[in-house]
Amino acid sequence: MKNYLKICFYVITLIGLLVSCKKEAVLEPSVIKLEYSLPQGNHAYDSRIVNFYQTYKTFILYQFTDADFRWNFNGNISYVAQQADPAHVETALNFFDKELFAYYSPELLKTMLPYKILLCKKIEYTMNTEETPVYSDVASTQTHIAFSNVDAGWDSFSAARKIKARGQLHGVLWSSAVARGKMEQAPAFIEGINYSYVGSWNYKSFGMFNPTSVAADDIFDYVSRITSHTKEAFEAEYLNADFDPTGVYRRRYEALLAYYKTKYNLDLQAIGDANLH
Template sequence: MKLKTLVYPLIALLMVAGCKKEAAIMPDTITPEYSLPQGNHPYDTQIVDFYQTYGCYMLYKFTEKDFNWNISNKLSYVADQGDENYIVPALAALDKYLFKYYSSDFLKKALPYKIILSARIREIVDRTDTLATPVNSVSTFSHFAFGHAGSSLAGMTENELKVMKVDLHREFWMQAVSLGKIPLPPTFVRATNYEDVFSWTAKANGVFFPTANGVATNVYTDFEGYMNVIASKTVEELEQSLFKPLNDPNGKYKLKYNMIISYYKTVYGIDLQGITR
């Protein structure tokens, strides 16, 4: 009896101790990589609003790592900081030549983590900075960069602005599809066996670049070629050039073009042909 008398209270004490509430585990606070606003200009409010709407940073102050890092390699480009005196026309240009063609819902899905606003982007060729050849736009897995957040924008000709528009749409799309934020059209993915694509079979397969930087083409470089065409040529212009039998012997260019146009219109309500209107 004495043993039971001692054991029962001991068990009760252990049960109470076991049921005692543990301290709540609090998650670590993650500090945002970037801080907005970057300055105290009136346009900084617009940039903050853009981030709050789309979750995408617009940076006119950035580091080399912000611009160059691309997971496994570095971009072969250099970018100057955005000129704070010209950010307003740069934002207006992005809206006029790119954003207005897409719905708000689509932009929320497709926009990158950040947009780099650079006054000037140049390619590095054989370790040489090509100062004389500014680049309109480039992209990585986490951003696309706009190379006219400076005085150069005001002096561009209509033809130069048209080329800039094409480059912006291409880089916007390439970062979106490369990361799978926006899927490629399934029919387009299945349309070509890239192992059969060589310089002499490119037309038959509806491929623009059988190689890209010395590497055999794949579905992404193939799609890039089509985005260049979609953003630069009306369907009427294509009917009189690319889609003619001499240039499109198997009808593959027209077929794959229509796959892209149809898929994004059906799934996302986007009129890609409207880019050239």
């Protein structure tokens, strides 16, 4: 009798479960609403921006808010920006295509690119204590990199000035990717460096260009210089006996180049050696 009751209990329980499953609503996948809408305008170049997003899932924005530019999860960065001049966005896109994106494989770009790229007319440093404004070619947060000079002033830049801007672009792409954990540092490049102990009194002994405690800033300093100097110019300026008496800068420079050549078949110095396209 006890076994009979047990069997009845199990059968009733099973029927209840089956009925409840039938009543349960069918789960539908949630639809994620995109934060930005493309295209932002009806210019001929807007289709290029849409296609770029479809390929890399990175927004290129020439219209943005102050919060888009400044907010970095837990506070504002020390820069303010003006939106790009729409009449010069296509010039900026051409520069990106020829002087930045062309040097990286699509797979590497998909890894390195941030959520958004902001095109700006001016980027101004807000912590400046001098009366004369201090402007920057680039800035970044955990979600974006920003590029300045997207206005009529670009047309008057010399080739040397544009090559400097190219270096800044490569530098901020790398520093952003390192900060977000998308690219690792070359082991021999950071060997022996505890960034927590770097200060104005000892940074040169580590082969650093600035006394920063942020590893991403360190990679920016090297990549921006390498990609805006020929090999000969870099050696003459930074690897001479006066600037680099112990050879630590040369060791780090060579370690950086060798690692990314081997790992990604990417020659950073070749970018610096190239003329503008």
